[in-house]
Amino acid sequence: MTIRGEMLIGATALRGAETEFHAIDPATGAALEPGFGGGGAAEVERACALAWEAFDLYRETGLEARAVFLETIAANILAIGDELIVRAMAESGLPRPRLEGERGRTVGQLRLFARTVREGSWLEARIDPAQPTRAPLPRADLRQRHIALGPVAVFGASNFPLAFSVAGGDTASALAAGCPVVVKAHSAHPGTSELIGRAVQAAVASCGLPEGVFSLLFGSGSRIGAALVADPRVKAVGFTGSRRGGVSLTQVAAARAEPIPVYAEMSSINPVILLSAALAARAEALGAGFVGSLTMGAGQFCTNPGLVLALDGPDLERFLTAAAETLGGAAPSTMLTPGIHAAYVEGVARIAANPAVEVLARGQQTVGPHQCRPGLFTSSAEAFLSDPALHEEIFGAASLVIRCPDVAALRAVLERLEGQLTATLHMDAADADAVRALLPVLERKAGRILANGWPTGVEVCDAMVHGGPFPATSDSRTTSVGTLAIRRFLRPVCYQDIPDSLLPEALRDGNPLGLWRRVDGVLAAAGGVGG
Numbered sequence: 057m058t059i060r061g062e063m064l065i066g067a068t069a070l071r072g073a074e075t076e077f078h079a080i081d082p083a084t085g086a087a088l089e090p091g092f093g094g095g096g097a098a099e100v101e102r103a104c105a106l107a108w109e110a111f112d113l114y115r116e117t118g119l120e121a122r123a124v125f126l127e128t129i130a131a132n133i134l135a136i137g138d139e140l141i142v143r144a145m146a147e148s149g150l151p152r153p154r155l156e157g158e159r160g161r162t163v164g165q166l167r168l169f170a171r172t173v174r175e176g177s178w179l180e181a182r183i184d185p186a187q188p189t190r191a192p193l194p195r196a197d198l199r200q201r202h203i204a205l206g207p208v209a210v211f212g213a214s215n216f217p218l219a220f221s222v223a224g225g226d227t228a229s230a231l232a233a234g235c236p237v238v239v240k241a242h243s244a245h246p247g248t249s250e251l252i253g254r255a256v257q258a259a260v261a262s263c264g265l266p267e268g269v270f271s272l273l274f275g276s277g278s279r280i281g282a283a284l285v286a287d288p289r290v291k292a293v294g295f296t297g298s299r300r301g302g303v304s305l306t307q308v309a310a311a312r313a314e315p316i317p318v319y320a321e322m323s324s325i326n327p328v329i330l331l332s333a334a335l336a337a338r339a340e341a342l343g344a345g346f347v348g349s350l351t352m353g354a355g356q357f358c359t360n361p362g363l364v365l366a367l368d369g370p371d372l373e374r375f376l377t378a379a380a381e382t383l384g385g386a387a388p389s390t391m392l393t394p395g396i397h398a399a400y401v402e403g404v405a406r407i408a409a410n411p412a413v414e415v416l417a418r419g420q421q422t423v424g425p426h427q428c429r430p431g432l433f434t435s436s437a438e439a440f441l442s443d444p445a446l447h448e449e450i451f452g453a454a455s456l457v458i459r460c461p462d463v464a465a466l467r468a469v470l471e472r473l474e475g476q477l478t479a480t481l482h483m484d485a486a487d488a489d490a491v492r493a494l495l496p497v498l499e500r501k502a503g504r505i506l507a508n509g510w511p512t513g514v515e516v517c518d519a520m521v522h523g524g525p526f527p528a529t530s531d532s533r534t535t536s537v538g539t540l541a542i543r544r545f546l547r548p549v550c551y552q553d554i555p556d557s558l559l560p561e562a563l564r565d566g567n568p569l570g571l572w573r574r575v576d577g578v579l580a581a582a583g584g585v586g587g
């Protein structure tokens with residue numbers, strides 16, 4: 057497949073007339089060919105018009121047809137072959153094994169949503185049959201299902217150029233829900249985006265779907281990104297990126313004549329709590345394991361463990377010695393973009409200059425451009441509680457260990473934290489009482505609570521929650537990874553006394569889709585009303 061520097065608007069491919077830009081290979085600083093033309097108002101208008109035109113048809117595609125569409129996208133992505141991996145490596149600085157794994161995750165995610173679509177429980181069909189003789193008042197026939205919200209604007213993330221980008225979780229879950237998608241590509245990996253975009257575009261065509269089901273735009277976030285979110289035909293937004301970008305888009309969405317939901321995943325420092333018995337039993341192993349998670353992918357994971365809490369004492373010293381030793385040997389690795397690298401260097405300089413912070417260890421010196429030199433820092437609970445600057449995420453392999461004088465201080469630090477994607481507990485049996493005391497706090501703070509693991513590496517499955525209170529996300533009621541993500545793009549509709557032949561199939565008496573439905577209060581397997 058040839059990368060042409062073109063946007064994909066419905067079935068067409070065209071070059072944007074706005075400012076040309078190139079992807080940068082962060083490992084060399086060199087500009088990659090070809091150049092990409094950014095889109096403008098005309099392309100946003102066309103993509104949104106096509107998406108709106110496609111909406112009513114696409115949202116009523118049969119479950120099987122929609123599932124096959126998702127599976128076709130997955131097959132088309134695999135069919136691109138090594139060109140995809142080579143281009144993604146050049147545009148992101150990420151190594152081959154990581155990108156091959158991410159491609160597997162992306163394809164698996166699409167197939168998981170195909171399974172979800174076929175199974176149909178996301179329709180949440182509910183039927184309360186009429187009770188014409190009920191006294192004192194009869195009950196009407198009431199039936200509920202979920203329908204797609206409308207066209208969704210998706211912002212590709214820089215740090216997962218496949219799994220959180222053009223055909224990543226936001227796109228897969230929106231398409232699964234029945235929503236057309238307009239992607240605003242991340243300018244860090246436009247070639248990867250075009251390759252994946254063409255795979256989706258080809259699937260739309262071969263599955264006989266309306267062309268507006270998918271479009272891909274390039275260009276400036278504050279111009280076409282904001283214009284897309286402001287467009288009245290767009291009904292929801294999926295975003296993974298910076299806190300500033302996510303907050304700005306929620307403001308654009310809230311200021312519309314018709315405000316819409318923005319599902320922005322933004323910032324998290326993912327606290328890790330080392331409880332006393334666990335620390336006593338395996339401080340050295342914990343130190344090494346922690347650094348493995350911290351330095352994975354140059355620390356450019358939203359699940360990166362950026363904060364460690366433990367009671368001060370000899371066992372914490374053992375942990376710190378092991379972590380410092382492992383981190384001291386950690387090789388530098390290329391970061392995603394010059395901008396992300398500059399923000400990391402600035403963040404590390406800022407924390408290192410904080411008088412309440414000790415620099416415990418740095419990784420090996422960098423040898424190339426835009427490389428991340430990992431950093432490990434320590435401070436006290438007292439300093440953390442009095443200085444909000446210490447709560448800020450440094451996107452990259454940097455982490456702060458807080459020495460807590462007692463359990464009350466540890467709990468106070470937790471209470472002071474903003475919302476998080478994850479919270480991790482390292483515990484042994486003797487820590488059970490401490491865990492019981494902390495769990496209610498962690499439930500309030502985080503979307504996922506882990507025991508004796510590391511937060512990096514999110515499983516794509518039914519039970520996953522990759523979300524959490526602000527600023528982890530802009531809407532804590534859902535997740536951007538896993539099958540529950542489909543809910544973000546659905547809303548319930550109730551049909552009262554609508555004749556059976558006019559009802560959507562999901563709600564008809566004969567249950568032609570064979571769904572699990574709640575009928576007269578009872579969750580029932582395939583079968584007609586009353587059957």
Ligand SMILES: NC(=O)c1ccc[n+]([C@@H]2O[C@H](COP(=O)([O-])OP(=O)(O)OC[C@H]3O[C@@H](n4cnc5c(N)ncnc54)[C@H](O)[C@@H]3O)[C@@H](O)[C@H]2O)c1
Nearest residue numbers: 214242277278281282297298301304321322358396399451
């Ligand atoms: N939470 C995460 O998983 C995560 C992932 C990547 C980056 N980040 C953070 O974001 C920083 C910058 O990285 P990035 O470029 O990937 O993120 P970003 O938020 O700057 O950009 C993400 C996407 O949003 C668009 N965008 C940004 N601001 C916008 C605005 N005001 N209006 C409309 N669109 C806008 C961009 O054009 C891009 O397509 C990193 O240093 C890091 O701190 C966080």
Ligand SMILES: O=CCCC(=O)C(=O)O
Nearest residue numbers: 215357358359512513514
């Ligand atoms: O960067 C955000 C996603 C992190 C993730 O998916 C993972 O840790 O696997």
